[in-house]
Amino acid sequence: MKMKYYLRYFSVFTLLFLAFSCGNSDDDVNLDLNFGDGLGKGEPVDECLNLGESDLVLSIQEQYTTLPGKVSILFKVSDTDGNPISQLTANQFTIYEQGRNDECFNTISASESFARISPNSQIFNSNTLLVLDLSNSVLSSSLDELKTASVTFVNNVMPATTEESYKMAIYWFDGEDELHLLNDLTSSKEELVAAIDSITDDISNDPSTDLYGAVIKSTKIAEDLLKDNIKDDVIGAASVVVFTDGTDQASRYKEEEALKKVTEANGNISFFTIGLGAEIDTQVLSDIGKTYSVFAGNAEELENTFNDISLKISERANSFYLFEYCSPKRDGSGDNNLAIRVVDGSRQGAVQTKFSAKGFTGGCE
Known part of the structure; x- marks a missing residue:
């Protein structure tokens, strides 16, 4: 057939x-x-x-x-x-x-x-959206550690040899009502690593944190990717990975709106969260990262937490x-x-x- x-x-x-x-x-x-x-x-x-x-x-x-x-x-x-x-x-x-x-x-x-x-x-695509908090607190205190951990994450999740069925995009957010694109969906590890390396401490113009907006917008992007896969006669799956070191400060969107978006999302989307430091709300991040969540006490632990998430994503894709x-x-x-x-x-x-x-x-x- x-x-x-x-x-x-x-x-x-x-x-x-x-x-x-x-x-x-x-x-x-x-x-x-x-x-x-x-x-x-x-x-x-x-x-x-x-x-x-x-x-x-x-x-x-x-x-x-x-x-x-x-x-x-x-x-x-x-x-x-x-x-x-x-x-x-x-x-x-x-x-x-x-x-x-x-x-x-x-x-x-x-x-x-x-x-x-x-x-x-030929019939299955695995897409990962890495969504990074680049608000002022991250840029001023843990940017180098975040970049190192993100590069490791890319190397772990993406196949050793380039495969068109495995792609990743990188987005970032601060206090603006926008999910900024750092690198569009690609199967090239080199391209993703170069994009991460290009992040500087002056990339953001708004020191606040629009966490809930980032969750809502990234979920919409993941759902659109799955719709595009179906149009191409391909079964698609997506993973949304959100990193933050704090709580939502911009207050543009309600917590209930973000959680509702995650709860009602296409079942083909997995949600992961990575929290850093003492200012995060672990319950909120666990609810957003309904598939799996990890927390780092300090910047030095970031690479290990990103490794934990990358292992979970790779296991899912390879199952x-x-x-x-x-x-x-x-x-x-x-x-x-x-x-x-x-x-x-x-x-x-x-x-x-x-x-x-x-x-x-x-x-x-």
């Missing part, structure tokens, strides 16, 4: 990076959505497979077929607490198919079916897998059930879906 077919349904649901806050934990699978037990477009596996209780959750985000016989499934892997599972390899997955004449599922050889984990760039294999089913077999199981050490999980083999022939690679 064509990708367009599936994406008609995607606009109704929010499929990626489903995050909600429970004691500021790192929760990825939103069980409140009408997706069964957090399985996305999948469903629990048939009992005939007798796979036992799952420790891992495979949430199918999208699936499609490509002639002559390739089946492609984009899914996310988490543990039962919602923590993302990254760095899985194709040999950790087992494929099962069930056709119309099969009482239960048959195991499909991973080698004979050319099973592989493929780059997901999405495009798993592909060549099915032995052929044209005329109709709809076939498919189950995918993953084993990671002592943990395992599985998910079931179905695909049509219409037009399938041999020769798939």
Whole structure:
């Protein structure tokens, strides 16, 4: 089936990076959505497979077929607490198919079916918005430490080699009613690092802090990015990372407005906050950073806190897998059930879906 077919349904649901806050934990699978037990477009596996209780959750985000016989499934892997599972390899997955004449599922050889984990760039984009507080208190006392920590953050989040599916933009705010663009969305680490290096202590003209305005505006930018992804037949996810060393002083927007914007944001957007010093409101920042929040007592701790956030973002991005294999089913077999199981050490999980083999022939690679 064509990708367009599936994406008609995607606009109704929010499929990626489903995050909600429970004691500021790192929760990825939103069980409140009408997706069964957090399985996305999948469903629990048939009992005939007798796979036992799952420790891992495979949430199918999208699936499609490509002639002559390739089946492609984009899914996310988490543990039962919602923590993302990254760095899985194709040999950790087992494929099962069930056709119309099969009482239960048959195991499909991973080698004979050319099973592989493929780059997901053709159908998935991961965008990060780094939003920096450059009010007077930061510029006068912790700018050098912030720049060092931000460069480390960029190097950790962005892939070692440039990939168009992973992009970052950097914004900054002070007391003005504007979210200033430091560097537009790009996949170039070098460009982002150069932008950070260009920050000087005289960049701001307003010493106040418009924190709530920055949260509202950056969320709107992230939502617009996801809309653009859908127009391009791409599933998008975004992370908004806000750094500040204080509370909102500009008072242009209410706290309730900012929190409402975060709470009602597209479920594909994750929110992280980094707080510095004794003047922050940790509860407010935890509410804004509903996915994960960290706090540094002084400027020297900034790099470590930025590292914590970068690890969380990388784990999330790398817990999405495009798993592909060549099915032995052929044209005329109709709809076939498919189950995918993953084993990671002592943990395992599985998910079931179905695909049509219409037009399938041999020769798939």
